[in-house]
Amino acid sequence: MLDISNVVKRYPNGHLALSGLNLTVETGEILAIVGGSGCGKSTLLRLLSGLDQPTSGSVILDGTPVQGPRPEIGLVFQEPRLMPWLSIDQNVGFGIRHLPAAKQRSRIDEVLARVGLASHSGHWPRELSGGQAQRVALARALVGRPQVLLLDEPFSALDALTRSDLQEHLLELWAYDRPTMVLVTHDIEEALFLADRIVVMQPNPGRIRTEVKPPLARPHDRLDAEFLAWKYKLLAELDHASRRPGGDEVFPAAAI
Amino acid sequence: MTVNQIALDAAASTNKAAVRPSKRLNLSWLAGLILPVGLALGWEVAVALKWADGRLLPTPSRIITTLFGLTRSGELATHVLATLQRVALGFGFGVAAGTFLGALAGYWTGLRRLIDPTLQALRNIPSIAWVPMFILWFGIFETSKVILIAVGVFFPIYLTLTGAILGVDRKLVEVGRIFRFSHREMITRILLPATLPSYILALRSGLGLGWMFVVAAEFMGAEAGLGFLLVDGQQTGRPAVILASITAFALLGKLTDWLLASSTARLLRWQDSFKPAE
Numbered sequence: 001m002l003d004i005s006n007v008v009k010r011y012p013n014g015h016l017a018l019s020g021l022n023l024t025v026e027t028g029e030i031l032a033i034v035g036g037s038g039c040g041k042s043t044l045l046r047l048l049s050g051l052d053q054p055t056s057g058s059v060i061l062d063g064t065p066v067q068g069p070r071p072e073i074g075l076v077f078q079e080p081r082l083m084p085w086l087s088i089d090q091n092v093g094f095g096i097r098h099l100p101a102a103k104q105r106s107r108i109d110e111v112l113a114r115v116g117l118a119s120h121s122g123h124w125p126r127e128l129s130g131g132q133a134q135r136v137a138l139a140r141a142l143v144g145r146p147q148v149l150l151l152d153e154p155f156s157a158l159d160a161l162t163r164s165d166l167q168e169h170l171l172e173l174w175a176y177d178r179p180t181m182v183l184v185t186h187d188i189e190e191a192l193f194l195a196d197r198i199v200v201m202q203p204n205p206g207r208i209r210t211e212v213k214p215p216l217a218r219p220h221d222r223l224d225a226e227f228l229a230w231k232y233k234l235l236a237e238l239d240h241a242s243r244r245p246g247g248d249e250v251f252p253a254a255a256i
Numbered sequence: 257m258t259v260n261q262i263a264l265d266a267a268a269s270t271n272k273a274a275v276r277p278s279k280r281l282n283l284s285w286l287a288g289l290i291l292p293v294g295l296a297l298g299w300e301v302a303v304a305l306k307w308a309d310g311r312l313l314p315t316p317s318r319i320i321t322t323l324f325g326l327t328r329s330g331e332l333a334t335h336v337l338a339t340l341q342r343v344a345l346g347f348g349f350g351v352a353a354g355t356f357l358g359a360l361a362g363y364w365t366g367l368r369r370l371i372d373p374t375l376q377a378l379r380n381i382p383s384i385a386w387v388p389m390f391i392l393w394f395g396i397f398e399t400s401k402v403i404l405i406a407v408g409v410f411f412p413i414y415l416t417l418t419g420a421i422l423g424v425d426r427k428l429v430e431v432g433r434i435f436r437f438s439h440r441e442m443i444t445r446i447l448l449p450a451t452l453p454s455y456i457l458a459l460r461s462g463l464g465l466g467w468m469f470v471v472a473a474e475f476m477g478a479e480a481g482l483g484f485l486l487v488d489g490q491q492t493g494r495p496a497v498i499l500a501s502i503t504a505f506a507l508l509g510k511l512t513d514w515l516l517a518s519s520t521a522r523l524l525r526w527q528d529s530f531k532p533a534e
Binding site: 049073 | 433484526
């Protein structure tokens with residue numbers, strides 16, 4: 001269980017990115033965090049991963065506070081961030097370098113097969129497409145078998161077809177070990193398709209606006225009437241969340 | 257050899273490595289021979305036709321004859337070996353020190369604040385100015401020569417490496433943090449590979465400087481070495497010997513640079529770099 005209590009994050013420049021956030025993520029749950037830009041959702045994910053520390057408050061995973069990156073927490077960034085000087089299998093092996101070589105080999109082969117890139121094992125990152133590179137990044141995060149998998153807008157840089165393909169693929173990967181998954185996204189449809197529960201955040205200062213648990217049957221069908229009804233409901237919510245005080249309306253960047 | 261030219265050469269050699277090997281014999285490198293061979297033949301003809309007398313600037317054929325003579329007597333081998341040994345030792349020590357301090361100063365801000373200003377100041381002293389001091393400190397034999405070369409090699413390596421490490425993408429460093437890399441792993445597994453392309457360029461310009469400094473070192477008194485041969489040729493009034501020695505320097509410099517470039521090209525296969533059209 002991932003427990004976030006009274007988390008405040010103020011950057012050195014004075015910007016208040018998160019103002020006293022409380023949230024609990026159950027073990028094995030898929031949680032999506034949506035919101036427009038500047039609502040603190042990526043900040044929150046960096047705190048969960050241990051890359052940054054909260055100004056006050058705490059993040060606790062199964063009873064121990066997260067004070068830095070931990071082996072049981074995996075993170076997939078918005079960009080693949082592969083090391084260009086390492087082959088695909090070496091990139092995946094990054095996260096399990098402490099294991100004996102033979103064990104590394106079998107784990108790497110297994111996870112590359114799962115993401116459908118077994119035949120690309122010895123290739124260079126520059127030889128991959130954007131979607132393939134992001135699948136390698138997923139494999140790199142999964143190879144250490146984390147209890148918690150954090151994803152920071154992992155598919156936002158991909159085209160729509162690749163994106164929906166990878167979303168389905170992510171659920172298949174999740175089904176192997178069923179890690180707790182926290183997904184940050186600005187794409188409502190992605191959140192609805194993947195998550196059990198959705199938290200909507202709003203900016204100035206970053207905080208939770210609302211949270212919903214749509215009672216949709218798995219697998220979620222993007223064209224199902226109920227799915228669409230939730231989508232419009234959440235879009236409206238997001239629209240309100242990103243409306244600036246003083247009537248200065250903006251288009252919900254998050255809905256695009 | 258200028259840094260720019262090295263950069264071009266390096267880009268060219270990595271391109272070659274990246275392109276699939278073609279069955280067709282590639283003769284484009286011959287283009288580089290047109291100018292030097294043309295000039296040499298022109299001078300040979302000019303002297304042969306008595307348009308010029310060629311006393312102070314001997315013809316290529318006389319230089320080659322001199323080189324052959326020095327080779328046959330075994331003199332050239334002695335000089336080349338003496339010089340090569342000095343360059344190799346000086347280069348080795350300079351690279352080791354430059355890499356070690358450069359990597360640490362690039363990684364730790366505290367250390368950089370401590371040593372960088374001093375090193376930047378020392379860098380501006382023409383290295384030849386150290387010669388009298390080095391002779392006093394380390395004597396007139398090999399130690400002072402090797403140290404002078406090492407000092408010359410050290411600075412481009414140190415400067416390039418600290419600069420390149422500060423320019424490494426934060427995003428890649430964060431991947432290392434997520435996987436809980438130790439400081440040592442961060443340096444050896446992310447920072448050094450990421451800076452490898454500039455590091456190899458620095459090695460090459462360091463080697464070029466090593467060849468420059470060995471001449472200075474051998475001018476300060478040596479019993480053997482190509483630099484000694486230069487001085488000897490001047491004192492005995494034999495311009496052909498001077499030019500033979502210069503030719504040997506050029507060949508050795510080019511050869512060692514080529515060895516360094518081609519042995520490191522494999523390390524840069526991963527680069528996704530600009531490939532100029534033919």
